[in-house]
Amino acid sequence: MLKIENLHASIEGKEILKGINLEINEGEVHAIMGPNGSGKSTLASVIVGRDYVQITDGRILYDGEDITKWSPEERALKGVFLGFQYPVEIPGVSMVNFLRAAINEQRKYRGEEPISPSEFLRIMREKKNLVGIDSALTNRSVNEGFSGGEKKKNEIFQMAMLEPRLAILDETDSGLDIDALRTVAQGVNALKRPDNATIVITHYQRLLNYIVPDFVHVLYKGKILKSSGKELALELEEKGYDWLQDDNGNGGI
Amino acid sequence: MGKEVLRNKTPELTRMVLDRFEKTGTSVKTGLLPAVKIMQQKGREAFLTYGIPGYKNEKYRFTPVQKYFEKNIPPLMVPRNRNFKLDDIFRCDIPTLNTFMHVVLNGFYFEETSSLGKMEDGIRIGGLRQAMKEMPGLVSKYLNLAAGESTDGLVALNAAFATDGFFIYVPDNVVMEKPVQVVNIVNDNQSDLVQYRNLIVLGKNSEARIVVCDHTLSEYESLSNSVTEVFMDREARLDMTRLQNENNNATNITHTFIRQEARTLLNNNHISLHGGHIRNNLDIVLVGSHAKSHANGLFLMDHDQHVDNHVFVSHAAPECFSNQLYKGVLNNNATGVFSGKILVEKGAQKTEAYQVNKNILLTDTAKMNSKPQLEIYADDVKCTHGATVGQLDEEAMFYLRSRGIRENDARLMLMYAFAHDVVRKIRIEVLQDRITELVEKRLKGDIPKCHTCLVNYS
Ligand SMILES: Nc1ncnc2c1ncn2[C@@H]1O[C@H](COP(=O)(O)OP(=O)(O)O)[C@@H](O)[C@H]1O
Ligand SMILES: [Mg+2]
Numbered sequence: 001m002l003k004i005e006n007l008h009a010s011i012e013g014k015e016i017l018k019g020i021n022l023e024i025n026e027g028e029v030h031a032i033m034g035p036n037g038s039g040k041s042t043l044a045s046v047i048v049g050r051d052y053v054q055i056t057d058g059r060i061l062y063d064g065e066d067i068t069k070w071s072p073e074e075r076a077l078k079g080v081f082l083g084f085q086y087p088v089e090i091p092g093v094s095m096v097n098f099l100r101a102a103i104n105e106q107r108k109y110r111g112e113e114p115i116s117p118s119e120f121l122r123i124m125r126e127k128k129n130l131v132g133i134d135s136a137l138t139n140r141s142v143n144e145g146f147s148g149g150e151k152k153k154n155e156i157f158q159m160a161m162l163e164p165r166l167a168i169l170d171e172t173d174s175g176l177d178i179d180a181l182r183t184v185a186q187g188v189n190a191l192k193r194p195d196n197a198t199i200v201i202t203h204y205q206r207l208l209n210y211i212v213p214d215f216v217h218v219l220y221k222g223k224i225l226k227s228s229g230k231e232l233a234l235e236l237e238e239k240g241y242d243w244l245q246d247d248n249g250n251g252g253i
Numbered sequence: 254m255g256k257e258v259l260r261n262k263t264p265e266l267t268r269m270v271l272d273r274f275e276k277t278g279t280s281v282k283t284g285l286l287p288a289v290k291i292m293q294q295k296g297r298e299a300f301l302t303y304g305i306p307g308y309k310n311e312k313y314r315f316t317p318v319q320k321y322f323e324k325n326i327p328p329l330m331v332p333r334n335r336n337f338k339l340d341d342i343f344r345c346d347i348p349t350l351n352t353f354m355h356v357v358l359n360g361f362y363f364e365e366t367s368s369l370g371k372m373e374d375g376i377r378i379g380g381l382r383q384a385m386k387e388m389p390g391l392v393s394k395y396l397n398l399a400a401g402e403s404t405d406g407l408v409a410l411n412a413a414f415a416t417d418g419f420f421i422y423v424p425d426n427v428v429m430e431k432p433v434q435v436v437n438i439v440n441d442n443q444s445d446l447v448q449y450r451n452l453i454v455l456g457k458n459s460e461a462r463i464v465v466c467d468h469t470l471s472e473y474e475s476l477s478n479s480v481t482e483v484f485m486d487r488e489a490r491l492d493m494t495r496l497q498n499e500n501n502n503a504t505n506i507t508h509t510f511i512r513q514e515a516r517t518l519l520n521n522n523h524i525s526l527h528g529g530h531i532r533n534n535l536d537i538v539l540v541g542s543h544a545k546s547h548a549n550g551l552f553l554m555d556h557d558q559h560v561d562n563h564v565f566v567s568h569a570a571p572e573c574f575s576n577q578l579y580k581g582v583l584n585n586n587a588t589g590v591f592s593g594k595i596l597v598e599k600g601a602q603k604t605e606a607y608q609v610n611k612n613i614l615l616t617d618t619a620k621m622n623s624k625p626q627l628e629i630y631a632d633d634v635k636c637t638h639g640a641t642v643g644q645l646d647e648e649a650m651f652y653l654r655s656r657g658i659r660e661n662d663a664r665l666m667l668m669y670a671f672a673h674d675v676v677r678k679i680r681i682e683v684l685q686d687r688i689t690e691l692v693e694k695r696l697k698g699d700i701p702k703c704h705t706c707l708v709n710y711s
Contacts, residue, residue, distance in 0.1 A: 049655075072651060092669070102658055
């Protein structure tokens with residue numbers, strides 16, 4: 001589904017991603033771990049098409065097509081979704097209008113009629129229950145005045161509404177207490193299908209107790225130092241990142 | 254006001270304008286109230302003293318009033334071209350507001366002959382000229398009471414020559430159930446300089462909701478210089494919305510003076526949707542304690558349009574509250590100005606006064622000048638102000654696009670949201686809905702015709 005080849009990317013001339021290779025197939029859950037500043041969010045940003053990150057080399061293939069020139073909305077309509085690490089507040093844009101617009105864009109893209117008000121309400125109700133988001137929040141402006149945890153839940157709620165093929169969840173666990181974490185993880189698991197995939201970005205192992213990854217990658221200073229099965233997460237939890245070294249003997253914190 | 258303002262810097266232009274008015278003459282020389290005669294005399298003198306604001310006039314620095322008057326547009330002193338049915342040129346269908354629609358055409362109340370509308374509870378609405386005849390005591394007491402103190406030559410010019418406009422009186426303890434709508438129309442087959450004068454008097458503990466629409470239907474160049482005075486007696490409540498939807502050949506200068514006695518509540522909304530050159534002066538004085546004043550404004554300008562909002566809120570009594578919220582979106586080469594002043598006088602302790610001005614520039618060539626000014630002479634005061642000039646929030650844009658919303662739609666969503674902040678302050682629900690619609694059309698780039706209004710704005 002997603003194939004990243006030798007991806008180099010910079011922000012304002014500073015190279016942040018230094019040759020990433022990653023392959024994700026349908027039905028898989030991948031975890032990307034790594035200390036702060038290693039480039040996890042930058043990687044997520046390039047996949048969804050943020051223009052302040054410049055790709056200097058390599059490519060991103062999605063279903064075999066190079067998507068590096070695609071607009072963010074094209075990527076979204078083809079099923080790529082990012083749960084933001086820092087969801088932005090948008091005063092004056094109501095959750096309802098925002099979600100309806102997003103869903104109708106999807107439907108238009110698929111050549112379908114706009115969603116009916118009753119159908120929309122029904123789906124909203126269903127998905128709200130799924131992720132355990134407070135009902136009142138959807139009457140507000142997008143993320144406005146939401147607590148840190150509510151913002152994260154709102155990202156998963158949007159994921160549930162939009163049912164992406166490839167969901168990237170950037171530190172969705174930070175700011176959530178254990179109960180909220182559990183509900184959110186249950187929501188994510190419930191959305192899992194044989195034909196979709198999830199990338200979970202985190203720097204704690206905690207979330208991975210609930211969302212069990214098939215693969216764990218360690219991103220460090222813009223490179224993937226190690227890829228392995230889920231046991232890697234536990235190892236990292238125990239030993240930290242110090243013991244990891246790349247082929248050139250780089251690494252360590 | 255500094256001494257600077259007091260000297261007439263455009264003596265020749267001022268003289269020329271005065272001559273032009275005096276040569277054109279007025280239909281009303283006889284039967285004027287002594288108070289009106291005094292106003293006219295005082296106005297003439299003040300006009301000669303202060304003159305047409307020149308290019309260096311600090312108050313009009315960014316709005317070239319001198320240029321407007323140098324065009325020598327002839328003043329319209331008597332009503333003309335009124336032999337048509339109003340319905341044929343203009344219809345406004347803001348629902349439920351229709352009941353009390355009043356029209357001022359080229360500065361003259363349209364139903365000139367009819368008497369003031371009399372409604373139950375003693376509410377009186379109609380033309381100012383008619384009010385001079387029917388309520389001479391009240392008109393004499395209030396007319397020019399606030400505007401007469403101004404050192405603005407344009408206010409003086411209006412006092413010297415304007416003879417008509419609309420008049421609204423709500424007696425003590427009366428709540429006007431339905432909103433009143435006043436539509437100012439400029440429509441003629443030639444260029445006109447129009448001047449009109451409006452007076453609103455609200456008795457103690459009374460309540461009114463007023464919608465004023467400024468429309469220019471004429472294709473000819475027009476210059477309008479109007480003065481509105483509003484007097485709110487103790488505990489009066491007023492919700493007033495002025496909607497400006499004019500064509501590119503229209504220059505509209507408005508002066509609004511509002512005087513608030515103790516425990517009054519004002520909600521004033523100024524929506525400039527379209528227009529060539531717009532200058533709005535709003536002058537609010539909180540005369541009595543515990544008065545509350547909200548001055549909200551929204552302006553949406555494009556191409557070579559210009560809008561200048563000059564707001565002055567004076568706290569002359571203790572424990573009053575005021576808030577100014579002005580937002581603007583400027584496209585193409587449009588220019589905007591916001592100059593908001595808060596004055597807290599010495600005795601005005603426990604004042605709360607706030608001001609926010611936010612602007613979005615959609616192009617590199619649009620320009621905004623924002624100038625907050627605080628003058629505080631009391632020590633127990635809560636006062637803040639903030640101004641921003643920027644583009645649409647990039648983060649928010651990306652967030653919306655990352656959910657599949659097209660760039661253009663995302664931009665519109667953010668602009669609606671930005672504007673809605675002001676529109677939602679309008680307390681008349683149907684009007685709020687209509688203005689929301691007009692604002693959305695405007696931001697989309699459609700011509701914001703007021704629904705069934707039959708005339709094109711170009
Ligand atoms: N918008 C930005 N402008 C400049 N530098 C940035 C920006 N975003 C991230 N960076 C830099 O890129 C590097 C990687 O950051 P990030 O991808 O956020 O790491 P992580 O998500 O792993 O904590 C850091 O050095 C950070 O300072
Ligand atoms: Mg990050």
